[in-house]
Structure formats: C-alpha cells, structure tokens
Amino acid sequence: MCGISGIFNIRLAPPIDKVALQTINRVLWHRGPDDEGYYVDSHVGLGHRRLSIIDLSGGHQPVFNEDNSVCVVFNGEIYNFESLVSELSELGHRFSTLSDTEVIVHAWEQWGPECLSRFRGMFAFALWDSNTQQLFITRDRLGKKPLYYTETANGQLIFASELKALLVHDDVDKTLRTELAEEYLMFGYVPDPYTAYKQIYKLNPGHYMLLSPGGSVAQTEYWDLEIPGSSLSWQEAQESLIEELREAVKIRMLADVPLGAFLSGGVDSSAIVALMSGLQSEPVNTCAIGFDEKAFDETEYANQVARRYNTNHVAKVASSEDFDLIDKLTDVYDEPFADSSSLPTYQVCKLARQSVKVALSGDGGDEIFAGYRRYQLQLAEHQIRSKLPYAIRKPAFGALAHVYPKADWAPRFLRAKTTFQSLAMNAVDAYGNSMSRFRADQREALFKPEYVKQLNGYTGLEIVKQHAAKAQTDNPLKFIQYLDIKTWLAGDILTKVDRASMAHSLEVRAPLLDHKFIEWAFAINNSDNINGNQGKYAFKKALEPYVDNNILYRPKMGFRVPKAKWFRGPLQNNLREKVLSTPMLDSGYFKPEMLNRLVDEHINGVSDNSDELWSLMMFAQFLRRQ
Numbered sequence: 001m002c003g004i005s006g007i008f009n010i011r012l013a014p015p016i017d018k019v020a021l022q023t024i025n026r027v028l029w030h031r032g033p034d035d036e037g038y039y040v041d042s043h044v045g046l047g048h049r050r051l052s053i054i055d056l057s058g059g060h061q062p063v064f065n066e067d068n069s070v071c072v073v074f075n076g077e078i079y080n081f082e083s084l085v086s087e088l089s090e091l092g093h094r095f096s097t098l099s100d101t102e103v104i105v106h107a108w109e110q111w112g113p114e115c116l117s118r119f120r121g122m123f124a125f126a127l128w129d130s131n132t133q134q135l136f137i138t139r140d141r142l143g144k145k146p147l148y149y150t151e152t153a154n155g156q157l158i159f160a161s162e163l164k165a166l167l168v169h170d171d172v173d174k175t176l177r178t179e180l181a182e183e184y185l186m187f188g189y190v191p192d193p194y195t196a197y198k199q200i201y202k203l204n205p206g207h208y209m210l211l212s213p214g215g216s217v218a219q220t221e222y223w224d225l226e227i228p229g230s231s232l233s234w235q236e237a238q239e240s241l242i243e244e245l246r247e248a249v250k251i252r253m254l255a256d257v258p259l260g261a262f263l264s265g266g267v268d269s270s271a272i273v274a275l276m277s278g279l280q281s282e283p284v285n286t287c288a289i290g291f292d293e294k295a296f297d298e299t300e301y302a303n304q305v306a307r308r309y310n311t312n313h314v315a316k317v318a319s320s321e322d323f324d325l326i327d328k329l330t331d332v333y334d335e336p337f338a339d340s341s342s343l344p345t346y347q348v349c350k351l352a353r354q355s356v357k358v359a360l361s362g363d364g365g366d367e368i369f370a371g372y373r374r375y376q377l378q379l380a381e382h383q384i385r386s387k388l389p390y391a392i393r394k395p396a397f398g399a400l401a402h403v404y405p406k407a408d409w410a411p412r413f414l415r416a417k418t419t420f421q422s423l424a425m426n427a428v429d430a431y432g433n434s435m436s437r438f439r440a441d442q443r444e445a446l447f448k449p450e451y452v453k454q455l456n457g458y459t460g461l462e463i464v465k466q467h468a469a470k471a472q473t474d475n476p477l478k479f480i481q482y483l484d485i486k487t488w489l490a491g492d493i494l495t496k497v498d499r500a501s502m503a504h505s506l507e508v509r510a511p512l513l514d515h516k517f518i519e520w521a522f523a524i525n526n527s528d529n530i531n532g533n534q535g536k537y538a539f540k541k542a543l544e545p546y547v548d549n550n551i552l553y554r555p556k557m558g559f560r561v562p563k564a565k566w567f568r569g570p571l572q573n574n575l576r577e578k579v580l581s582t583p584m585l586d587s588g589y590f591k592p593e594m595l596n597r598l599v600d601e602h603i604n605g606v607s608d609n610s611d612e613l614w615s616l617m618m619f620a621q622f623l624r625r626q
Contacts, residue, residue: 003028003049003161004073006126008135009213011155016045020169025049027165031502037061039071043213044128044135048073051505053358056256059099065109066094069130074101075161076123076145079251084118108136113208116222120516124161135211141223141515143205143490146498150200151217163334166200173199178454181589185438186460188338188615189491196335205490225485227473228523237524241542248514249275252360260285260356262348265301267536267552268362272511274546276360277309285356286311289348292319296560301551316351318344323566330621332499338437338615339492340561346500353504363493364512367484368521369536370477370529374434379530381422381430382476428468431483432461437615446594477526563610568603575599579616583623
C-alpha cells in the first residue's frame with residue numbers, strides 16, 4: 001500500500017515544479033514511510049510514497065518498462081500478478097523486478113486501457129506513456145483505493161491519494177462546495193465524485209482518465225456490477241461458496257511481510273480467520289478491539305474464534321471514556337465524515353500495526369449477502385408498494401409520517417416515522433430516505449432559508465438517482481444492494497478503512513470484496529440470502545463447519561461507540577462548544593435555534609439525537625480547520 005501524487009500540464013503551463021511535487025508527496029508520508037521516488041519531464045511529474053509489501057528490495061517506484069518510455073506510480077495490490085507475468089513474458093515482455101507494480105507497465109503496452117479487465121486487486125495508479133504522450137489514471141472497481149484530482153487555473157491537473165496533499169499546493173482552489181452541507185448531512189460523507197471543495201474531485205470507482213496535453217479532463221467507466229439474470233440454486237450456492245471465498249482469501253495472503261487479520265467476533269471476520277487458518281501452517285495473527293461497556297463489546301466471541309483456531313490473538317479493551325481520538329479523526333479524513341465506527345477502526349488498525357504490516361478484514365459481507373436488518377424492512381416496504389397504488393400510498397402514509405413522532409426511545413418496531421415516509425415514496429426516494437443521516441424534512445428544518453435558496457431545489461437524492469438509473473434490474477433486493485455498493489460501501493466503509501489503516505501505515509485487504517467473488521455471489525437467490533428474519537442465510541449455512549452457531553446466528557452488534565452516553569456525560573461541554581461554535585453559527589447553513597434544540601433535547605434525555613449530533617460535531621471540526 002502506498003501514496004501517489006502528480007502534476008500534469010494539460011494546457012500551456014509552467015514547467016513541472018519538482019519542489020511543489022515533493023511537498024505534495026511528502027504529505028502522504030504515513031501511507032508509505034519506507035521509500036519515496038519521482039519522475040519529472042516537461043509534461044508530467046509523478047511522486048510515490050512506498051509501504052513495502054512485495055519484493056522489498058526491488059519494488060522502488062516509479063517503475064519503468066524496458067526502455068524507460070513508460071512509467072507508473074501505484075497504490076494497491078495486483079493479486080493475480082504472477083499469472084500475468086507468465087502471460088506477458090510469453091508475449092515477449094521482459095521483467096526486471098519481482099514486484100506486482102511492473103505488471104502494470106507491460107500490461108499497458110500490450111492491451112492499453114483494456115489492461116484493467118485483467119487486474120484482480122485494489123489499486124489507484126498513474127501511468128505516463130512518453131511514446132503516446134498520454135497520462136492514464138485509474139481507480140479499482142469498488143473504490144478501495146482513493147484518488148483525488150483538481151484542475152488549476154493555469155492549466156495543470158494535480159492529483160494525490162488524499163485530499164490533504166492537494167490542499168498544500170498554492171494553486172489549488174479551496175472554495176467549499178455549495179452543496180456540501182446538504183450532501184454530507186444526507187449521506188454522512190461527501191459522495192463520489194465530489195469532495196468538500198468545489199474544484200476538487202474524486203475519481204469514481206471503476207473509472208479511468210486518459211489525458212493528453214491540450215485535451216479535456218473526463219472520466220470513463222470501465223466496470224460496473226452487472227446483476228445476473230438467473231440465480232444459483234441452493235445446492236450450487238452451498239457447494240461453491242466456501243471454495244469461491246477461499247480463493248479470494250488465498251490470493252490475498254501473498255506478502256513478504258508479517259500478515260494477520262482483524263477478528264471482531266462477527267460472522268465475516270470469523271469466516272476470514274477460519275479460512276486463513278486452513279491455508280497456512282503457522283497460527284494466524286489476529287487482533288480485536290472491545291469496550292468496557294457490555295452492550296458494545298464483542299471480544300468474548302473474538303476470543304472464542306481465536307481459541308478454536310489457535311491464533312496469535314491480541315485484544316485491547318477501550319474505555320467507554322476513551323474519546324480523546326475524536327479530534328484526530330478530522331485530520332485523518334480531511335473532510336466531514338460521520339461514521340462513528342471510524343474511532344474503533346482507527347484503534348484496531350493501530351493495534352494491528354504493532355505486530356503485522358498487512359491485515360485481512362471481513363468488510364463487505366453485509367452488502368454482498370444482505371446482512372443488514374434494513375434489507376428486510378426495505379423488502380417489506382416493497383411488498384406494500386407493489387400492492388398499493390402510489391395515489392393511495394402517498395397521502396395515506398404521508399399523513400401518518402407527518403403526525404408520527406421521532407420515537408427513538410421506543411422499541412424498534414414502533415419507530416415507524418421513517419417507514420411511513422418511505423412507504424409514501426417510490427423505491428429510489430425511499431432508499432435515499434432510509435439511508436439519510438438527516439432525512440429531507442430534518443435537513444429542511446435545520447437549514448437556513450437562505451441556504452435552501454442557494455441549493456435551488458438540489459438534494460443529495462440526485463446522486464442516488466444517477467446510480468439507480470444504471471442498476472437495470474427489477475429485483476428489489478439486488479437493487480438496494482447495488483445502490484449500497486455504489487454509495488455506502490465506497491463513500492463510507494472503504495473510505496473509513498483506507499484512511500484509518502493508512503494513518504498507521506497498515507495495508508488492509510478485503511477478500512469478500514473481490515470483484516469476481518461479488519459477481520458470483522450476486523447470483524444467489526434473495527430467499528437464500530434472507531430467510532425469515534435471518535440475513536446472510538446462505539453464507540451462514542455454508543460456514544457452519546467453520547464457525548460456531550452461537551456466533552453465526554447471534555444478533556448483529558456492529559462496530560459502535562457509546563455516543564449517547566458520552567454526549568450526556570463527559571462530552572457534554574465539548575458537544576455544546578463544537579456544535580454551537582462560531583464557525584457553525586456563521587457558516588450560513590444552520591438555524592441556531594435548531595442546533596440548540598438538538599443539543600438540549602439530547603442532554604435533557606428528551607430524545608436520542610446522538611447520531612445527528614455526532615454528524616454535526618464532525619462537521620463543526622471540519623469548519624474550524626478551514
């Protein structure tokens with residue numbers, strides 16, 4: 001895992017400033033503390049920070065082809081590089097290293113942009129071909145590895161693995177995006193391809209840019225998740241699932257440095273550890289983070305798996321008062337990021353890095369096998385929508401939603417306000433509603449009229465609609481899963497893990513998010529994924545020989561922190577100070593009386609606004625750094 005950066009002259013521009021490139025690149029030191037390298041000519045400058053994982057002595061970057069006419073800087077891993085080396089060698093290409101990086105330059109020479117279809121891995125890279133005068137920049141299919149870029153007023157494209165690297169360059173426009181508050185408070189993150197800044201963008205997952213001097217800057221999609229037209233039988237799924245996943249795990253265990261796994265005690269991480277144990281003779285290195293509050297602690301289940309597979313297990317119990325890292329999160333994520341599980345994720349990455357340099361994770365299981373409880377609720381909503389015409393649903397359920405209180409104090413089945421709202425909507429609007437940190441009505445109540453006017457009718461739902469238009473399926477569950485992969489997975493889960501791990505120079509690999517495994521798993525029947533009230537049913541049944549039933553079938557806990565308690569206790573003053581700070585009140589986004597109300601209602605125990613307040617606190621910290 002590494003960090004990459006670069007400067008490219010699109011139009012007539014000053015010569016590439018190597019000092020400026022070095023400044024950008026060295027901001028990424030944490031992503032690659034082992035080495036740095038540069039390439040500069042009249043059109044382009046490429047920078048690299050290296051975290052050595054494969055070919056420790058020979059993998060210095062940039063990496064070149066035989067005559068030095070093509071070079072690349074690369075962040076990630078190409079897991080099938082050995083087979084590609086064999087294929088390309090037979091075609092006449094000569095390799096001078098044992099690194100997976102070198103495969104990229106020869107694959108480009110052989111296949112051009114089509115080389116991406118050959119790569120199985122996670123990656124973001126920039127390749128300069130001096131023969132064709134083209135710069136090829138790309139990002140992996142699911143967005144595991146990040147890449148940010150901006151076009152400056154003087155005609156340069158500047159790019160890097162993290163936002164913070166671009167922000168140190170004097171020519172980068174740091175004006176905030178008008179839609180920032182709307183999108184962030186809906187999603188809990190800034191969705192691709194946007195950032196918090198008006199002129200800085202993310203390269204979309206599964207896209208590339210092919211740039212030439214004098215050309216335009218545009219993204220081209222090379223991969224999308226196609227939803228199969230036919231389904232696997234129960235027998236086919238059960239016979240093949242473990243073997244398909246075992247292959248995805250096996251190819252991710254190649255490393256020339258210590259390797260281990262996260263072990264939360266949940267289904268997904270337990271499955272990865274179980275399969276890893278069968279693929280190596282020595283015990284697997286595992287680590288876990290727990291909490292001293294029982295409702296948030298899963299360490300007993302992690303210990304159970306560790307004992308069964310005799311792993312080298314390290315666990316740390318974090319205090320429920322251990323919130324000193326909250327201020328650090330803004331520096332890690334560079335823009336507002338509302339997922340509070342980023343805090344324990346940061347902690348477990350720090351713990352893992354003490355003993356390993358590469359860790360396998362169980363990320364992706366809920367999205368791929370329909371493990372979230374909301375999938376069951378959304379399917380139930382679909383059944384009602386399919387039976388009641390919109391003309392009846394909209395007024396009936398809309399009226400119920402209007403009068404129903406925000407009942408977060410009540411049993412879950414009585415928390416119906418969002419459900420009533422969703423039933424009054426079409427499927428796309430309902431998905432956006434159920435996934436919102438602040439629902440549309442909450443955002444409207446929170447925002448100043450002046451800001452709403454600036455938005456001119458725009459809402460973050462437009463991004464969901466763009467993805468929904470490409471889903472091309474009438475399968476209600478696969479439709480929701482597809483939207484999750486395009487939004488929630490890329491914008492939240494993968495961003496969270498990449499930044500938290502790279503802050504500690506740790507590489508994290510996710511076998512469940514192998515693109516070939518996902519394409520196979522998406523052919524599993526809905527009824528086999530959700531059986532009654534049991535999500536991930538087919539996955540769990542296939543795992544029964546490997547993971548104990550009390551782990552497979554226990555209620556899902558998730559990776560949570562006790563926010564509600566913190567905000568009524570030791571963080572109460574901190575919460576008020578940040579949410580009601582001058583940057584928040586002067587931002588032009590929020591009604592002060594609504595911010596005060598959210599804080600007071602929570603502290604006084606009238607309602608649990610902890611999710612909303614965490615989101616606002618992270619936004620406040622971001623604004624204070626501008």
